Amino acid sequence: MKVGFIGLGHMGAGMAGSLLKAGHEVVVFNRSPEKARPLADAGAKVARSVAEACEAGLVVTMLADDAAAEAVALGDDGLVTHLPKGGLHVSSSTIGVELSDRLAEAHARAGQAYVAAPVFGRPEAAAAAKLFVVAAGEPAAVERVRPVLDAVGQKTIVVSERPSAANLVKLAGNFMLASVIQSIGEAMALAEKGGVDRKLFLEVLTSTLFDVPVYRNYGGLIAERRFEPAGFAAPLGAKDVRLTLAAAQDLGVPMPFAGVLNERYLRLLATGGETLDWSALGGLAAKDAGLPD
Amino acid sequence: MKVGFIGLGHMGAGMAGSLLKAGHEVVVFNRSPEKARPLADAGAKVARSVAEACEAGLVVTMLADDAAAEAVALGDDGLVTHLPKGGLHVSSSTIGVELSDRLAEAHARAGQAYVAAPVFGRPEAAAAAKLFVVAAGEPAAVERVRPVLDAVGQKTIVVSERPSAANLVKLAGNFMLASVIQSIGEAMALAEKGGVDRKLFLEVLTSTLFDVPVYRNYGGLIAERRFEPAGFAAPLGAKDVRLTLAAAQDLGVPMPFAGVLNERYLRLLATGGETLDWSALGGLAAKDAGLPD
Amino acid sequence: MKVGFIGLGHMGAGMAGSLLKAGHEVVVFNRSPEKARPLADAGAKVARSVAEACEAGLVVTMLADDAAAEAVALGDDGLVTHLPKGGLHVSSSTIGVELSDRLAEAHARAGQAYVAAPVFGRPEAAAAAKLFVVAAGEPAAVERVRPVLDAVGQKTIVVSERPSAANLVKLAGNFMLASVIQSIGEAMALAEKGGVDRKLFLEVLTSTLFDVPVYRNYGGLIAERRFEPAGFAAPLGAKDVRLTLAAAQDLGVPMPFAGVLNERYLRLLATGGETLDWSALGGLAAKDAGLPD
């Protein structure tokens, strides 16, 4: 298929590469054009504007946050303007429910289809086509883009006909990851202050109940207090917790753990943690217990 | 080895059975004697008192809570009184750090050894010798009981020379499980109120980031709102969170998630949840969101 | 002075009445015109549109929420459009910081002045000119409207040259009131479950440390569980906590108490509390403790 791809950060570049490997004809666009070079070398065509990427009729976007996603889709020179009638926008960015609903509406008004398809997985998984894709949208539109979704991930789960439901699921997943980080942080501070070696404690956890990469990876970062360089930066984690709470507010769902996480991310960012990995939240517990860095 | 075994509940009976299968000579004792029958059929000798079980010189206890463990060990007719000098007490019960410290002191004064060896795993794992054992105590004492620990579990991890450190690790682990329950509860209520089917949401979680029995099992109970019969009763879960906070208080470790969990377990117990499984905590989030039962 | 006054709810009607009593020439407007009648009888001129009220050059607004305030000020037929150049808008509504900043900007672009002047006090205080006014804006503008502010309140405190700072102070004050409600609720549930009569407990509080109407009034409502009819409805209290948290988010201020309040208001509203007084939050603690209604 012919696919436009906008947003070539760590995740987007990997996904676009996977599309190429699967034999799709990919037209990439990125605000900073140098990021397109490796993909051009791998066979992608490089567009000079969003409009040019839109000529493919089907465009996948993978952008950093709501502001970028809103600008690319709803801005003057954006997707809604340049996609043809009958065109389709697949939004894989982790964005808020409210914006996703607005995108759905805008595309519908323009006679275009819209599928939300955020993904779980890290950049390496994106490059290896091993992501998990959570998709939502009108069944016909979802079917139409399935070859694209299958090319970037190892599994596609369709959760609703309403696109924003996929964004909600993605946010809920990130909320659960942040909860893992916080619970490891508290438990490890307790064990350490009680005289148990941090890595030994982590070994107990991950060789018994929590034998899964999420606990091993975040637990390792927290045990080693290795929060730089950031794999997923604290401001991004903070943003996802905030968007989770915004959705909870609109839907009327009380979330006490999410409230604790939000308060602590605000503190992390206000006290010098802007450049750290989001797992640095797990380090606050040790700090609050008076443990040495 | 000759081993006394006191406390034949679901966990204890399985562990005593595993000891028999491994070829140990086991003398069992339980307050309600009928629970000893199946083990007698399997070859155990049945003691009529704690004192008689103490004749083995080495006694494992697996009791329901601090009160039972305190009575059996420190009571007038208890282990400290009846174990011979040089005897050894292996406490596998999930008890508080403070009591474990008192047991260590009392046994030391009586010239006896004391090893704390709480376990992770359910009754089926106990019966199948698949538990994970977290042990702590003087190295010589731990070595002495290693054949016993190895006979009940698939792995033994020694975390400290101070016995109560093993109890602390066990409590920290149960705190982390309760955190999993709460985070699933909040996330699932959010997804459901946003129109996503609960089981579909759980499938997303467990086929991606959280592909591990803990999430599958508790997630399943919460998705189906199946909190009866209790696999692990809410009052026991509440007790472990309380003991975690008590240890945190004594050690000076602030634990905001544990505080939220404690408050919610108190509510669950005060409003009719005494007979439910401890995963019913995950059902409160849906209730608070106004979702139907 | 000639003053337009828009928004004749319980608070606004009292304030407009105070302006009349102080000798000002008042032109009132309300979406539902019947609310203007008593003021007309007292000497007010009744405008048929926002535009007509704007002829006064100086307009005070007292509206229910951000949506109403935004529509009246920024809507097609709103204040920004109809106030003359050099006109002045005094916004007394309890609105968010973000909206107040947008109003300031819009009026500035239109060559108009803007003062935020939210008030503390109940409808009776409004009618008796006993409100406390918290004002912020350019010094010249604040001086110009001082006769109006002094006519509705017993004291005017100017907190900043940036209008939205007054809104922030008002929100912070309402957050503190909600904290009082929650703390009384928890303490009273504890005392009651410990066998102390609720009213006796309240008497202890209000005759010692907390001898002030806020504690007496909310404490009385909570002690009597008298949450209907609503003096200040739960959705309005919930909204103010939400706006407080929104400001805290934008400014980077972690507020754990505000997080707890927000979560509990969401629960109150999602479980049937929409028509209750906002002090019903204080009743949740008793409910969670299993106390009878």
Next chain:
Amino acid sequence: MKVGFIGLGHMGAGMAGSLLKAGHEVVVFNRSPEKARPLADAGAKVARSVAEACEAGLVVTMLADDAAAEAVALGDDGLVTHLPKGGLHVSSSTIGVELSDRLAEAHARAGQAYVAAPVFGRPEAAAAAKLFVVAAGEPAAVERVRPVLDAVGQKTIVVSERPSAANLVKLAGNFMLASVIQSIGEAMALAEKGGVDRKLFLEVLTSTLFDVPVYRNYGGLIAERRFEPAGFAAPLGAKDVRLTLAAAQDLGVPMPFAGVLNERYLRLLATGGETLDWSALGGLAAKDAGLPD
């Protein structure tokens, strides 16, 4: 009346002085005897032991914490041993409900009466006989000591026939004070980061809704970040919150605000705040918002 008085700290010395001024015959005892000197000068007899103070038949105790109160009452040379049959112990210390219940039981077994009569007020109020006394116990015993209670306070409120109920009310009151401190801290950090001067913000609060010494005093300390010297030390405040939560745990009362306070006091004490005033809790909010000290 003849009255023994044990515990001559800031509060106790003031109370004993008030008893003398009211014409009672006072026999004082303090572990460090030099604190008795000023009272001896004012006419008190100085006892050399708890036993000697007990000869009065009626003994008031005002001690720092549960450990001191337990030692003086239940220790080998304590009140229960030395008070005559028919003697009466008035405990004014801020102690836990559980200890108060044990004291009641021990005195009852010894044929002695026991009244709990904790007080609200600061040392100056104690010296000026302006305390508020919260009393509980058997009606006859309470009546018997009323002249003593009336001599130290401006008002005595009897809340229950069960002595520990008075301790519960005192703890609930201190929980409410800690809630005031925390809510001021959060609100003031928000206002300050929004550009409002801290003292101006406090003036708004205390000239409107919160016109009461509690808010003025703690607000002033927080606005000035003047947490030394401690009027009421952080470890004592932390202890009272902990005892509140212990009572809540035993009675089955979920208290989310108390949980937040407890977590934050643990942090304050674990990170260098041991010598500060308990209002330093209100300074954490500013710190977490990244505001300068």
